[in-house]
Amino acid sequence: MKFIRNARTALSHRLAERRAHRRLSDELAAFRTAAERSELDMVLGRHSADETAEIDAILSRQDAARRYGAAVHIV
Structure with missing residues (x-):
C-alpha cells in the first residue's frame, strides 16, 4: 500500500512540475522583440547561472525553434 x-505522490509531483514548466515556457514565449529580450536579459543578469538555468534552457529552445521556423520558410 x-x-x-509513494508512486501516486511522485506522479502528482511530476505532473505539477510539468505544468509549471509549460506555464513558464508560455510566459517566456511572450518576450519576442529585441527590446523585450534585452529587458529580460537584464533581469536575468541579476541572478546566478544556477538560478536561471531552467529559464536559459527554455529560451535557447525557443530561439532555436524560431530560427528553424524562419529557415524553413525561407527555403
Whole structure:
C-alpha cells in the first residue's frame, strides 16, 4: 500500500512540475522583440547561472525553434 501511495505522490509531483514548466515556457514565449529580450536579459543578469538555468534552457529552445521556423520558410 505504501508503494502505491509513494508512486501516486511522485506522479502528482511530476505532473505539477510539468505544468509549471509549460506555464513558464508560455510566459517566456511572450518576450519576442529585441527590446523585450534585452529587458529580460537584464533581469536575468541579476541572478546566478544556477538560478536561471531552467529559464536559459527554455529560451535557447525557443530561439532555436524560431530560427528553424524562419529557415524553413525561407527555403
